[in-house]
Amino acid sequence: MLTLNLPDPQSKPRIVVIGGGFAGLNFVHQLDTTRYQVVLLDRHNYHTFAPLLYQVATAGLEAPDICGPLRKSFRRKHDFHFRMLQVHGIDPATRLVHTAAGAIPYDHLVLATGTRANFFGNQNIQAHTLPLKTVPDARRLRNHIFQTLERADLTDDPEERKRLMTFIIVGGGPSGVELAGALSELRKHVLAHDYPDTPMDQLRFILVEGEGELLSSFSDKSSREAYRNLEEMGIELKFGMLMTDYDGRVATFKDGTTLSSSTVIWGAGVTGEIIEGLKSDSVLKARYVIDDHLRVAGYENVYALGDVALLTNDEWPRGHPGVAQVAIQMGKRLAKNFNAIARDRPTTAFRYRDKGNLAIIGRNRAVADLPPNLHFSGVPAWFVWAFVHIFYLIGFRNRLFTFLSWVGNYVTYNRAVRLVLEPTLEEELREGEERFSVIDRR
Ligand SMILES: Cc1cc2nc3c(=O)[nH]c(=O)nc-3n(C[C@H](O)[C@H](O)[C@H](O)COP(=O)(O)OP(=O)(O)OC[C@H]3O[C@@H](n4cnc5c(N)ncnc54)[C@H](O)[C@@H]3O)c2cc1C
Structure with missing residues (x-):
């Protein structure tokens, strides 16, 4: 039987965070856990640096190079508790989140669940x-x-x-x-x-x-x-x-x-990873509607961050872009506000500082749009792209290994990870069918 094994938060408020992506990770990093107990839940035990997924898919990098183990990231964080669990329901009336290992009580809930692929119902x-x-x-x-x-x-x-x-x-x-x-x-x-x-x-x-x-x-x-x-x-x-x-x-x-x-x-x-349980008018276009203090509409103690949050204002009338910087800045802002509340200081509304857009197209080919109005491409953009991605990768090991792989790929024109190691989808399906037919025969 599964059990949660969470210590009693004593007199401290407990903040439950769902999602260890860019938003959840930066929130926990910034939060003063001498004032709050924090419970981080994610269905994976690692953070994914999504901007480099395409390099894993095209044999440029290994998967562990772009992932950071969540427990390791917060090894030294006081009163931090990670549980690898999928959250399948929220009950705001009783302040509980529901998981396969049981219900977890919260004082504050932070939803940072990101998005999943949208197939538009097809x-x-x-x-x-x-x-x-x-x-x-x-x-x-x-x-x-x-x-x-x-x-x-x-x-x-x-x-x-x-x-x-x-x-x-x-x-x-x-x-x-x-x-x-x-x-x-x-x-x-x-x-x-x-x-x-x-x-x-x-x-x-x-x-x-x-x-x-x-x-x-x-x-x-x-x-x-x-x-x-x-x-x-x-x-x-x-x-x-x-x-x-x-x-x-x-x-x-x-x-x-x-x-x-x-x-x-x-x-x-x-499309947003929405968890069942909140009022329907808190959700619009598969995003949690939030105010400028990142609070979900209709709730005092529920917050949403990053890709799954919809914050509109004059500058961003259709909502903020689904990029890592928005998630990072929202995570940090909310944690700073919690820290301020713990010290009876005023909180600050969220304001996104757009740091620009970068995309790499190939060897020495990239494009960069930097604020306020700088657009460049080619080798300079390629260097900026490489520097920014190394800088934001989680953990020294990942930075080092990614840097070395890139240097190796650049010098040798090689891609090391081109092995067929896993079963294909068809093989998985066939194996599944065989397993089921064995079960049927029993
Ligand atoms: C292929 C790709 C390339 C990208 N490239 C760029 C780029 O170059 N630059 C850029 O700025 N942005 C890029 N993005 C977008 C960027 O990755 C997202 O904006 C960012 O990840 C959003 O962070 P987040 O914390 O909101 O969500 P995520 O990083 O998606 O994290 C959500 C977390 O929640 C967990 N979770 C979800 N539901 C549950 C549940 N019910 N229970 C438990 N855990 C749950 C997930 O496992 C995940 O760990 C890219 C995205 C993709 C997919």
Whole structure:
């Protein structure tokens, strides 16, 4: 039987934080735990540095290089308690969060649950495409890429080979652009040498975007630069195309176009990770509606941070962008306000300081929009991107290993992690079916 084993907070208020992403992590770091007991809950026991997931998917980095163990991050934090649990319900009336190990009482609740891939209710697309949102997603995608190429090398059917060698990336946001760039470099520097008997000119990477441009949240200049770079790198770019169906073999678009492909990477959107239990008018468009003190509408002691929070104001009428900086700054602001309350000092409203946008497209190719109005690209942007990502990675080990891997990849043009180590989705499904058929026979 599971039990929570949490110590009594004594006279201190207990703050339960759900989610150890950028928001939850920065909140806990900043919080004065001599004044509060903090219980952090996450379904994983690690923090994921999502901006580098695409490098795990394209064999540039190992998964542990971009993950930080949550217990280690707070080893020296007083009265900090981590439990690896999925929260499946909140009861604000009794101030409890519900988990498989039991209900946890809270005085204050911080929701920092982030987002998950949005398939817009399309079950076929959900079942057959590959999202890139978590570490398991990235590892599955990497495995799938190499497994698919191995199959392409083995088939004697030209049509089947074409299908296997056509990769579709859906979504022209930063993740789609970065992934497309990395795949193009993988083709040029690694695959062309590793698969001498496979016709590499048939290996197609097609990036499809529903709107009319790439990187729509960036400046026009950066958007155009991204387009120019990806075109130069041999990525096929298609705009105004909305995927309506994908059965694992053929992708269908709204205008009736079809594309035969065994790989669709889904980066078309995300939706908030909402937990059951709060009033329906606290949630809008799958985000918790919050005020400028980050408090969820209708509740005195429930807060939401980061991607799952919707804070609108004159500057951000449609809400703040779903980027790490918003989550980090919200986490820090809320903790500072809790610390201020503990000392009878005034609290401060949240105000986002936009530090700009960066996206990497390939070797020496990146775009940067820095406030107030600085837009640049190429090698300088590439250096800024590398520095910022190393700086924000969690833990010395990750910074060191990532830096060394990048230097190694840069000098040798190699990608070390191109092994097929895990079962493919099909194999997993087949194994599952076999297991079930054994159970059925019993
Ligand atoms: C592929 C990719 C690339 C990106 N690139 C960039 C970039 O270059 N720059 C940038 O600024 N931003 C980027 N982002 C966005 C950035 O990662 C997010 O804005 C940021 O992670 C939001 O932080 P968060 O703390 O709100 O949520 P997250 O970091 O998503 O953390 C949420 C946490 O909550 C946990 N959780 C969720 N539900 C539950 C539950 N019910 N019970 C227990 N635990 C739960 C999850 O396991 C997770 O650990 C990228 C995102 C992705 C997916």
